[in-house]
Amino acid sequence: MTLSDQTSPANATPASSSAQKALLADLAATIGAGHVLTGADMSGHTGDWTGKYTAEPVAVIRPGSTQEVAECVKLAARHGVAIVPVSGRSGLVGGAMTQGGLMISVERLNRIREVRAGSRLAMVEAGVILSRLHEAAEDEGLYFPLWFGARGSAMIGGVLSTNAGGSNVLRYGSTRSLCLGLEVVLADGRVLNLMSELHKDNSGYDLKQMFIGAEGTLGIITAAVVKLVPKPRAYATATLAAASLGDALRLLNRLQAETGGLVEAFEYMPMVYMDRLEEVRPDIRQPFAPKQAVNILVELGATAPRDVTLAEDGSLPLTGLLEEVLAAMMEEGLVLDAEIASTEQQRRLMWERRELSAEVTFARKPLIDTDVSLPLEKIETFLAVMARRLPELDPGATSLCVAHLGDGNVHYTAFPTRDDPALYDAVVSAVEDEVAALHGSFSAEHGVGLSKRNSMARRKDPVALDVMRAVKAALDPEGRMNPGKVIPARG
Amino acid sequence: MTLSDQTSPANATPASSSAQKALLADLAATIGAGHVLTGADMSGHTGDWTGKYTAEPVAVIRPGSTQEVAECVKLAARHGVAIVPVSGRSGLVGGAMTQGGLMISVERLNRIREVRAGSRLAMVEAGVILSRLHEAAEDEGLYFPLWFGARGSAMIGGVLSTNAGGSNVLRYGSTRSLCLGLEVVLADGRVLNLMSELHKDNSGYDLKQMFIGAEGTLGIITAAVVKLVPKPRAYATATLAAASLGDALRLLNRLQAETGGLVEAFEYMPMVYMDRLEEVRPDIRQPFAPKQAVNILVELGATAPRDVTLAEDGSLPLTGLLEEVLAAMMEEGLVLDAEIASTEQQRRLMWERRELSAEVTFARKPLIDTDVSLPLEKIETFLAVMARRLPELDPGATSLCVAHLGDGNVHYTAFPTRDDPALYDAVVSAVEDEVAALHGSFSAEHGVGLSKRNSMARRKDPVALDVMRAVKAALDPEGRMNPGKVIPARG
Incomplete structure (x- = not known):
């Protein structure tokens, strides 16, 4: 069993040709033939953003109401066909893949x-x-x-x-x-x-x-x-440099306490990320010269008049509050440098740096991207261990990461020197070993889908897996709801 | 089937006398005889705060670790005995009752x-x-x-x-x-x-x-x-009068927006509650004379220096913020009157009025107390309907309520003129009918336990009940975990 399971089929239930025709006819009678897509008509639904997965469903159907979804699920049950729901196809783990199942798009339930x-x-x-x-x-x-x-x-x-x-x-x-x-x-x-x-x-x-x-x-x-x-009526946004991740967490706690919980976002971008951002998008101005080790995008959001009502000089009190707190922390050495947005354009630039992470990450291939979470105070250890482990596995490999730091959610990406499944598995194993040792999770916010099913099998507590299987069997005794996803087969 | 099921036994599994002895011996060998309580030694564990329920367990055991709990559960399984966990016994729905089951107190897991x-x-x-x-x-x-x-x-x-x-x-x-x-x-x-x-x-x-x-x-x-x-480093607390519950909700939304989400509590006490409070505890000073229809206890909590650092004149900025917002709303007519706590003693008095609700409620008997939740904008309708329905059922009956208004959680209590199970059921039915019609829940924060099991059977969506039963059967196939609670028997 390998960890790179992009090719594993979802164990759907392909029907015979005549059975398929009967199913499609029943579906067409229920929701209208125009909403039962097959062949080339399905092409808009079968790929996803990653490009790693292509579904091969028996059909893509587009019911127009909850009742129609229910009727179609009953039909699928009668025909013994697996069901895979699909919506915006922006998932990253192959959760909407199928080989032979019936894909139910909820796109028309759009009210x-x-x-x-x-x-x-x-x-x-x-x-x-x-x-x-x-x-x-x-x-x-x-x-x-x-x-x-x-x-x-x-x-x-x-x-x-x-x-x-x-x-x-x-x-x-x-x-x-x-x-x-x-x-x-x-x-x-x-x-x-x-x-x-x-x-x-x-x-x-x-x-x-x-x-x-x-x-x-x-x-x-x-x-x-x-x-x-x-809705926050005003934002105050800054990019900060801190000496360490430990300092960054202290800074977050201080910011929360001193602003009364106004922190909307606290995003971490290390120097390696800023370097890659500069390579991929040299048009994006960098915040600090020379570059800093620990860069944080922080945003406050406020609704209160005392924060959002512009002063006579046109300044925003919320920005003043952020400046004041940061100035105190600079004096203490918790903040090394800071750039505060004074226009919406400057704020957008700060967010663009962070939101370009997908473009920056996927610009180099091959890559091994992860989505892990860690206890807040363990992130620094995790990154330090990986900085040592990765070159042991592949001396020429590079890496980068970005993180939703306040949630302990790290997107660590390795760029190996060669496209080698064994190396891929070794790197993922090293990441997951270290995450497990630090009581983290191999899946923070992207889910499991197909791509982390093997991680579930290897990493998840066996008792927890048993309970999940019991719940799955209780609610889906025939195993027809998005089969093969999330829960690995026993043994 | 009646709704007043205080006497319904939990369908535990009483063991024969010799089987009981064997179980107790096994338990004593596992956790020490001193932690296996029987007979009179159990009396500190078998009652609860309501006084409505008395458990009759085969024993109360006090394991000292998770591992000991696990061993005891295995023993109970081997002996075919039901298990009822118990902790602080402050529940209000008979959730820790049993006839013949093994009561596991977690009191020694106190680290x-x-x-x-x-x-x-x-x-x-x-x-x-x-x-x-x-x-x-x-x-x-x-x-x-x-x-x-x-x-x-x-x-x-x-x-x-x-x-x-x-x-x-x-x-x-x-x-x-x-x-x-x-x-x-x-x-x-x-x-x-x-x-x-x-x-x-x-x-x-x-x-x-x-x-x-x-x-x-x-x-x-x-x-x-x-x-x-x-931890909030300062609080600003006030008791307000509003013209209506609708106004109170508008006031809450305004307070949230204008303080930046600093509202810690927003508690509703209507005039009937203040009247009863005066009767039961005449020593407690009333906030308004004459009494007001809609009384709200509001509390802001803050951690930010700008809110909690005392001004030169000794005033608390947070209190100033509350005063300012309330003054604006008084001008608009959203707030009719307000009393703002300027000392910790005044704050405590405001909370005491609200936290005496149990004493005030239980001072008169018989009583029919409920714990329901409603969509926020439907609370006023609910109370208006009950004001009409209750005298239809019992012309001399009175009622009161208090509410966690921001959560839509209403504790409505009726005081019928006689202790009559049929009347009890009729009142509870009227409350629950109206709650259901308004898309509320018959159990907001107290749970189901024994006392609302029949409400579960009558009120809960049958599909939801089926799913709950499937989950219960999947995780507790022998039905030994707190049997008879929460999920009503089928049919």
Whole structure:
């Protein structure tokens, strides 16, 4: 068994040719032939952003309502076909792959059913693109506080199914904690209606938590009730240099306490990242010359008039607060240097440096990208160990990383000197060995899908795996919901 | 089937006399005879705060470690005896009752294993009393933000098993969202180690969510990793009068936006509550004369120097901020009157009015107390309907309520003129009918236990109940973990 399992098929259930025809006819009768895509018509749905995976479904179907999703799931059950939900296809772990299964796209479930501003919530369907929800909330002076690069294509269904992370988890919590209610089509085609608007509800098990982050292996999320928060009316943004990651964490705690919890983002970019950014995008101005070892993008967000009402000289009080706190920390040596954005353009530049990480990372190949999380105070150790281990495995290899530092979420990427599956496995093993030794996780925010199934088998506590298998068997006894994903086969 | 099921036995498995002796001998050999309590020695463990329930366990055992809990669970399995975990016995729904089962007290698992201030977390065992954790966190300038009246006796195990609520959920989230990691002894005696310190971890299903709020029906929580937050260094507290609940909610949203989310608590006390408070505790000074219809206890908490550093005249900037916002809202008519605490003693008085709610409520009998939640904008409708419905059912009946308004969590209590089970059921049915019609929940923060099992059967979506039963059967196939609680029997 190798760790690079890009070619592993999802163990779907391909039907015989005549059985396939019967299935397709039934589906067409249920949702209309125009929404049952086969052959070349599927091409817009079968690839993903990584380019590593290509699905080969029996069909891609586009039901137009929860009830139609339920009918299609029942049909698939009757025909014994596996079901793979797909939404914005911005996932990075092959979670929407299939060989022979039926791909259910939620793209037509695209209504924002309601934005209830007074109650600070929205009812949205699974096919709503994240940035559309951002816009709808903003129209009411509110914000759905989940923010990451792929927001222009990721859909709510996938966002919830993968418990997607991003840059604002630090302030507003995980996707899981932003979800009040959920609507799910179960493996037998029944609709589980958990569309609660309640902030407290202890009437039995919190079932929605099972489906959030389950990557479609327990059911298909068709709609959700999500929390909204007051949209920050102003931001203060800075790029800082710190002497060490330990100092950066102390700095974060100080910033949180001294601003009263206004920190929206705290993103780490080490010198190796800034070097690569300069190579790939020399047009992007660097923050510090000479370059600094530990660069932090910090952003405060505020709604209070005392923070956001411009002073007579046109200055923003929130920026003044940030300057004041940083000045004190510079005096103490916690901050070595700082660049504070004084215009929206400067703020955008700071974010661009960070959000170019995908472009910067994927510009060099071959690469081995990871998405790990660590106890906050162990990140420095992890990076130090990898700086020693990687050259042992491949003397010419280079690496870079970026991190959502406040969440302990590190995206470490190695660039080996050759495209060698054995080397790939050795590097991933070294990363995961060290993460495990430091009580971290081999999957922080991207999920498991296909690509980390073997890591699940090797790294996850066997008792936890057993409990997951028991839950999976209880909810999907025929194993037809996104089979082969998340949970590795026994033994 | 009646709704008042105080007398329903938990369907445990009483053993024959000789089998019992064998079990007790095995337990004594495992954890020491001094920790296997029977007969009169159990009396300190078999009652609860409500006085409505008395457990009749085969024994109360006090294992001293997770491993001992696991061994005892294995022994119970071998002897075919049901297991009921018990911690601080401050629950209100009979969750720790049993007839013949083995009661496992976690009181000796009482170590705070570690408080890690830099990472803002604590590792605690299930028997740690909530207020002890508060003190340990405070020693580091931190706060475990779960706060309710019974904090001096409630233990972490019970707090997590019931997903307990309280007054700070509004700012810091539910118990569920404060938990990073969990250690659980499963029905077969295996230890599920989920003691993660991670803020992001998408390596498979988030299993800890299944055990939080499951009231011991899926396993026994023995330890947890919990988040800590910076301890507010100052509070600004006020009691307000608003014209209506709708105005109170607008006021809450304004306060959140204009203080930048500093609202720690937002508690509702209507005039009927203030009247009863005056009757029961005439020594407690009332905030307004004449009394007001809608009274709100609001508290801001702050850590930032600009909020907490006393001005030259000795005034607290945070109090100034609260005064300023309230003054603007008084001018607009959103606030009718306000009393702002200027000393810690005045603050304590404001909290005392609210925290006397248990004493005030239970001073009159018979009573029918409820713990429901509603969409925020529906609370007013609910109370209006009950004001009409209650006298229809019992012309002389009175009622009162208090509410964690920001969470939509209402504690409505009716005082019927007679102690009549049929009337009890009729009132509870009326409350739950109206709650259901308004898309609320019959159990907000107290849980289900025994007392709301029939409500689960009548009110919970049948598909959701089926899924819960499937999960229960998957994790506890012999039905020995706190049997008869939470999940009603089929049919």
